[in-house]
Amino acid sequence: xxxxxxxxxxxxxxxxxxxxxxxxxxxxxxxxxxxxxxxxxxxxxxxxxxxxxxxxxxxxxxxxxxxxxxxxxxxxxxxxxxxxxxxxxxxxxxxxxxxxxxxxxxxxxxxxxxxxxxxxxxxxxxxxxxxxxxxxxxxxxxxxxxxxxxxxxxxxxxxxxxxxxxxxxxxxxxxxxxxxxxxxxxxxxxxxxxxxxxxxxxxxxxxxxxxxxxxxxxxxxxxxxxxxxxx
Amino acid sequence: xxxxxxxxxxxxxxxxxxxxxxxxxxxxxxxxxxxxxxxxxxxxxxxxxxxxxxxxxxxxxxxxxxxxxxxxxxxxxxxxxxxxxxxxxxxxxxxxxxxxxxxxxxxxxxxxxxxxxxxxxxxxxxxxxxxxxxxxxxxxxxxxxxxxxxxxxxxxxxxxxxxxxxxxxxxxxxxxxxxxxxxxxxxxxxxxxxxxxxxxxxxxxxxxxxxxxxxxxxxxxxxxxxxxxxx
DNA sequence: TGTACATCAGTGAACGCGCGTTCACTGATGTAC
DNA sequence: TGTACATCAGTGAACGCGCGTTCACTGATGTAC
Numbered sequence: 001x002x003x004x005x006x007x008x009x010x011x012x013x014x015x016x017x018x019x020x021x022x023x024x025x026x027x028x029x030x031x032x033x034x035x036x037x038x039x040x041x042x043x044x045x046x047x048x049x050x051x052x053x054x055x056x057x058x059x060x061x062x063x064x065x066x067x068x069x070x071x072x073x074x075x076x077x078x079x080x081x082x083x084x085x086x087x088x089x090x091x092x093x094x095x096x097x098x099x100x101x102x103x104x105x106x107x108x109x110x111x112x113x114x115x116x117x118x119x120x121x122x123x124x125x126x127x128x129x130x131x132x133x134x135x136x137x138x139x140x141x142x143x144x145x146x147x148x149x150x151x152x153x154x155x156x157x158x159x160x161x162x163x164x165x166x167x168x169x170x171x172x173x174x175x176x177x178x179x180x181x182x183x184x185x186x187x188x189x190x191x192x193x194x195x196x197x198x199x200x201x202x203x204x205x206x207x208x209x210x211x212x213x214x215x216x217x218x219x220x221x222x223x224x225x226x227x228x229x230x231x
Numbered sequence: 232x233x234x235x236x237x238x239x240x241x242x243x244x245x246x247x248x249x250x251x252x253x254x255x256x257x258x259x260x261x262x263x264x265x266x267x268x269x270x271x272x273x274x275x276x277x278x279x280x281x282x283x284x285x286x287x288x289x290x291x292x293x294x295x296x297x298x299x300x301x302x303x304x305x306x307x308x309x310x311x312x313x314x315x316x317x318x319x320x321x322x323x324x325x326x327x328x329x330x331x332x333x334x335x336x337x338x339x340x341x342x343x344x345x346x347x348x349x350x351x352x353x354x355x356x357x358x359x360x361x362x363x364x365x366x367x368x369x370x371x372x373x374x375x376x377x378x379x380x381x382x383x384x385x386x387x388x389x390x391x392x393x394x395x396x397x398x399x400x401x402x403x404x405x406x407x408x409x410x411x412x413x414x415x416x417x418x419x420x421x422x423x424x425x426x427x428x429x430x431x432x433x434x435x436x437x438x439x440x441x442x443x444x445x446x447x448x449x450x451x452x453x454x455x456x457x458x459x460x461x462x
Numbered sequence: 463t464g465t466a467c468a469t470c471a472g473t474g475a476a477c478g479c480g481c482g483t484t485c486a487c488t489g490a491t492g493t494a495c
Numbered sequence: 496t497g498t499a500c501a502t503c504a505g506t507g508a509a510c511g512c513g514c515g516t517t518c519a520c521t522g523a524t525g526t527a528c
Contacts, residue, residue: 028491032504051369054285056481068482070505077482137423138282138369148427175445182417182446189416192368196379214406215413222453259524263471287514299515301472308515 036074038064040088043081044127051138052082052131082143086135089128090150096121097154101161111216115209118187122194133192155184167224179223186215267305269295271319274312275358282369283313283362313374317366320359321381327352328385332392342447346440349418353425364423386415398455410454417446 026034042063046055057078061068075081099117122129136147159180162168168176190212197204257265273294277286288309292299306312330348353360367378390411393399399407421443428435 028502028504031491035504050371051282051284053282057483058481066504067506069484069507072483073504134368136368137365140281178442178445179449181442182449185416185420185446186413188420211409211412214409215416218410218413218453218457219450220453221456222449222451225452225456226449259469259471262524266471288516289514297471298473300474300517303516304471 032073035064035066035070039066039071039074039081040085041127044085044131047134048127048130052085052135052143053138053140079140079142082135082140083146085131086143086146086150089125089132090147092121092125092128093132093150093154097157101157111213111220115190115212115216118191119194119205119209122191126195129191130195133188133195136188151184151188155180158184175226179219182219183216186212186219263304266295266297266301270297270302270305270312271316272358275316275362278365279358279361283316283366283374284369284371310371310373313366313371314377316359316362317374317377317381320356320363321378323352323356323359324363324381324385328388332388342444342451346421346443346447349422350425350436350440353422357426360422361426364419364426367419382415382419386411389415406457410450413450414447417443417450 039060043052043055043060046059046063055078057071058068060078060081061071075084096117099121100114132147135143136151137144139147156177159173159177162176162180163171163173190208193208193211194205197208270291274283274286274291277290277294286309288302289299291309291312292302306315327348330352331345363378366374367382368375370378387408390404390408393407393411394402394404421439424439424442425436428439
């Protein structure tokens with residue numbers, strides 16, 4: 001064969017060989033951390049094509065440019081790597097929430113800036129959000145539960161913010177968490193729609209956002225007219 | 232072994248060999264159709280544990296009680312079987328929609344009966360709905376698109392129904408489809424919540440349904456107060 | 463109705479391949495003195 | 496500062512296994528006469 005020298009590109013079409021370029025000035029710990037990062041990134045990349053559960057250890061190490069056995073220096077198995085991905089992806093989620101909370105607190109104008117923050121975060125961490133969207137329903141029970149717990153947390157933090165609004169202060173907490181749950185449902189659906197847009201239709205984003213804005217506004221209108229403790 | 236007669240319930244730990252009990256009075260075509268059915272059921276069962284994309288052909292044929300090579304008498308590959316599952320699962324979806332439409336048409340009391348129909352359908356076809364919920368985000372691009380298209384269809388048929396309501400007749404169609412999209416989002420989220428309930432908490436269902444009812448009611452309240460063509 | 467032949471769902475052996483994991487190893491980095 | 500030893504991230508061979516797919520086959524069902 002013509003097999004020459006290097007663990008070559010391999011790619012489906014042209015994925016670059018993620019091999020670590022020999023960074024000479026690094027300590028052993030720094031190198032190890034960088035290889036770990038490379039493994040995480042490789043898994044994140046690959047799980048956009050097929051579900052994370054369908055990824056093989058060898059596939060990931062190959063994309064990361066290391067030998068399969070070196071995997072065990074970083075993770076016990078693929079499940080552990082998956083949970084690490086959940087952890088850092090929900091990191092993006094918390095970043096999103098923090099950004100929304102520190103933004104405009106004027107109750108009449110929360111929707112638009114919040115959606116802008118959402119778009120910005122999805123754009124900044126597309127692979128993370130794609131991973132969350134995909135594995136929230138499709139993943140292994142462990143991963144799925146971890147993600148759902150985080151979304152519930154997101155919802156209850158949003159409920160706290162809503163309770164602070166003067167107009168909502170008198171609401172029963174059950175109604176407030178019903179409302180925040182509904183808003184989170186719309187946010188999740190909007191995120192999925194943003195990730196689903198075909199790259200060659202840049203106007204799609206504006207459409208998705210207009211829809212989300214109208215829906216959230218309608219919900220807020222409904223909440224204003226809502227009778228506390230209905231039934 | 233004690234293998235007796237029927238294709239039994241299949242529990243996780245002690246999965247029985249789904250071998251076809253020799254139904255003597257059947258034609259060749261009938262037998263073939265039954266084997267095909269057994270393959271579909273086996274795949275549906277197995278994809279509750281791991282994503283469909285992670286299933287192997289051999290795994291499915293083993294659970295169905297036939298030899299791997301016999302698979303090719305029924306499907307060209309696993310992808311074709313997956314699309315067949317989408318087709319029949321989506322059949323459940325249409326059944327649901329039809330049931331909702333032929334139900335009460337009193338606009339003030341749509342929510343409760345619709346949710347009852349939803350619960351009934353999810354209970355009747357849990358594996359189908361679980362498959363749809365899982366593969367909607369987690370599946371291969373082909374399967375994902377097929378499911379999303381059906382949900383869009385569901386939404387636009389709901390829009391037609393909404394437009395028939397006297398109180399909505401004057402609404403711009405963009406607002407109506409925004410509303411139906413929002414309701415479908417809630418329905419999808421509710422379905423996921425129903426499928427996610429732990430079996431040992433029977434009261435969870437009532438909780439999920441109360442949440443869904445409140446959310447849909449709030450949305451309808453909001454829609455009533457909504458200014459057509461806002462912005 | 464009876465016979466001879468065609469069809470074809472399901473079988474079983476075989477293949478080459480990628481899988482996860484084990485093991486002894488190498489050689490650069492880190493540490494003790 | 497220099498030397499001797501320890502650590503350990505990454506290597507490469509090897510393993511047994513399940514994978515998808517091929518192929519020639521069997522024998523019950525279906526069909527033509």
